[in-house]
Amino acid sequence: MTDTETRGLIDPGAEAVEQYRSRGYVDDVLPIRPMDRTWKVPQFITVWMGPIHNILSYFTVMTFFALGLNAWQVVGAILTAAVIVSVGYVLNGQAAAKYGVPFAMQVREAFGHKGALIPTWIRGIIAGFMFFGITSVSSAQAFDVVFDTIFPGFLQIGGGAEFLGLPIPTLISYVITWVITVGLFLAGQKFLGKFSTWANPVVYVLVVIAVVLAVINAGGLGETFSVRVVDSPVTPIIFITCVSMLVSNWAGPIVNTGDYTRNAKSLRAPAIGFPIGVIGSYLLFALVAVSFVASLQVATNGNFDINRPGVFVEAINSIGNPFVVVVLIIAMNVGAVAFVVFGNMLPAGLQLAAQLPKFFTVKRGALLTAVIGTLILPWQFVENTNMLFLFYSIIGSLFGPIVGIMLSSYFIERRRRVDIPGIYADYRGGERGSLPAYNWRAIAVLAISFVLTMSGRLPGVSSIEFFAQVNNLAFFSGLIIGFVGYTLTLLAGRRNAIPTSSI
Numbered sequence: 001m002t003d004t005e006t007r008g009l010i011d012p013g014a015e016a017v018e019q020y021r022s023r024g025y026v027d028d029v030l031p032i033r034p035m036d037r038t039w040k041v042p043q044f045i046t047v048w049m050g051p052i053h054n055i056l057s058y059f060t061v062m063t064f065f066a067l068g069l070n071a072w073q074v075v076g077a078i079l080t081a082a083v084i085v086s087v088g089y090v091l092n093g094q095a096a097a098k099y100g101v102p103f104a105m106q107v108r109e110a111f112g113h114k115g116a117l118i119p120t121w122i123r124g125i126i127a128g129f130m131f132f133g134i135t136s137v138s139s140a141q142a143f144d145v146v147f148d149t150i151f152p153g154f155l156q157i158g159g160g161a162e163f164l165g166l167p168i169p170t171l172i173s174y175v176i177t178w179v180i181t182v183g184l185f186l187a188g189q190k191f192l193g194k195f196s197t198w199a200n201p202v203v204y205v206l207v208v209i210a211v212v213l214a215v216i217n218a219g220g221l222g223e224t225f226s227v228r229v230v231d232s233p234v235t236p237i238i239f240i241t242c243v244s245m246l247v248s249n250w251a252g253p254i255v256n257t258g259d260y261t262r263n264a265k266s267l268r269a270p271a272i273g274f275p276i277g278v279i280g281s282y283l284l285f286a287l288v289a290v291s292f293v294a295s296l297q298v299a300t301n302g303n304f305d306i307n308r309p310g311v312f313v314e315a316i317n318s319i320g321n322p323f324v325v326v327v328l329i330i331a332m333n334v335g336a337v338a339f340v341v342f343g344n345m346l347p348a349g350l351q352l353a354a355q356l357p358k359f360f361t362v363k364r365g366a367l368l369t370a371v372i373g374t375l376i377l378p379w380q381f382v383e384n385t386n387m388l389f390l391f392y393s394i395i396g397s398l399f400g401p402i403v404g405i406m407l408s409s410y411f412i413e414r415r416r417r418v419d420i421p422g423i424y425a426d427y428r429g430g431e432r433g434s435l436p437a438y439n440w441r442a443i444a445v446l447a448i449s450f451v452l453t454m455s456g457r458l459p460g461v462s463s464i465e466f467f468a469q470v471n472n473l474a475f476f477s478g479l480i481i482g483f484v485g486y487t488l489t490l491l492a493g494r495r496n497a498i499p500t501s502s503i
Contacts, residue, residue, distance in 0.1 A: 020424040032100035039263040044273025054336035068232035081246035082282030088254035096258025103256035110409035115438040124351025133378025140173035206331040218294035227294040251399035400478020401449035441489040449481040
């Protein structure tokens with residue numbers, strides 16, 4: 001390998017890449033050579049600017065108000081999550097930025113060639129299905145308002161009839177959202193890159209205009225930042241729980257951030273771009289959440305159900321100007337579509353193509369995600385805040401330990417090196433590479449972490465305060481257990497290793 005020293009990138013060389021391709025690895029999962037990278041700091045700043053402003057994220061923040069947080073506490077929770085998310089992107093994306101490999105291949109070092117199926121299926125398949133469906137139905141519910149504004153009477157279509165629990169108008173909105181999302185993905189990654197670079201700033205402009213109107217409706221900044229919907233004590237644990245929920249919302253991209261950083265033209269591009277883009281975006285996100293709720297309080301005299309996630313759509317409506325409401329919902333749904341495409345369809349497609357290359361390309365895998373993401377009836381998860389809590393508990397319990405194990409593997413076990421030949425060894429051709437088929441230590445730590453974090457949901461166990469709080473902080477609990485647990489297995493292995501005699 002040659003080291004592109006000026007940028008810290010590792011080039012495996014054309015001959016090695018061609019050799020990996022001859023073993024059946026599709027182009028989408030091969031290492032990207034430094035001269036073929038296209039993403040600079042601006043791409044990493046803008047890639048999440050629009051997606052952060054999606055309806056599901058705002059649904060999540062509504063639960064913060066439901067738990068008793070006031071405006072300043074909500075802002076604090078959001079910005080704390082922003083810092084954690086951006087740090088996660090930078091740290092877990094460093095290996096891919098350096099070597100150009102996607103998540104599905106990189107994770108083989110921590111879990112083994114075949115063992116990597118477990119985290120990749122969790123990230124790309126299970127989470128991809130769930131996030132695709134839940135985000136899409138959240139967007140569809142918001143589109144209901146748009147269509148009813150443009151076509152009065154839209155919400156009366158079907159006369160109250162439902163299909164598998166979904167009202168007919170929302171079903172129509174869901175189908176439209178589904179087609180737009182899939183169509184954007186099929187346009188290709190180059191188009192997506194240009195789309196995010198130009199569309200996301202447009203979303204910003206529209207959101208800023210809406211914030212100004214919401215603050216005016218609320219009676220000014222003073223009234224906006226004094227809003228508190230539920231008057232109940234907020235403990236540090238409740239605050240951290242809120243942070244954990246929002247981090248869990250973006251934990252998927254933290255796990256597979258390598259799928260984006262592998263395009264970096266330098267190591268500093270994501271290290272600079274991600275924090276600026278994520279923290280800056282979350283600052284505006286916090287202003288939106290607080291000002292919209294304040295506006296809704298004034299418009300309804302406080303008569304609204306904050307425990308219903310869909311209440312955020314009511315908050316958008318409280319702005320009053322139909323044109324602004326329609327344009328804003330469309331803008332936020334642009335963010336939601338980008339979130340689904342970049343954060344769920346693309347990873348799912350990559351994982352399937354990496355693990356089952358004979359059956360799937362990235363596009364086929366992504367389309368499967370879109371289909372199954374609908375078949376799981378995702379609208380059931382946005383019925384109330386309790387269902388959202390359950391969703392984030394599951395996601396956090398799975399993603400947290402995967403991130404922890406990957407960080408321990410790269411920074412402690414491998415000392416920031418990636419075994420590219422081992423990752424792309426020809427196991428199908430009978431070659432025994434340098435990596436094991438299964439790394440049972442990593443698999444065991446992942447399983448133990450999931451059981452411990454989710455045990456707080458079991459009858460009887462949930463009444464034990466410790467396990468209940470471990471579940472409330474699912475992502476953080478899993479991250480700590482994964483990192484510490486895997487590191488301890490490394491130390492134990494070193495102690496038990498028999499030293500080689502020098503004689």
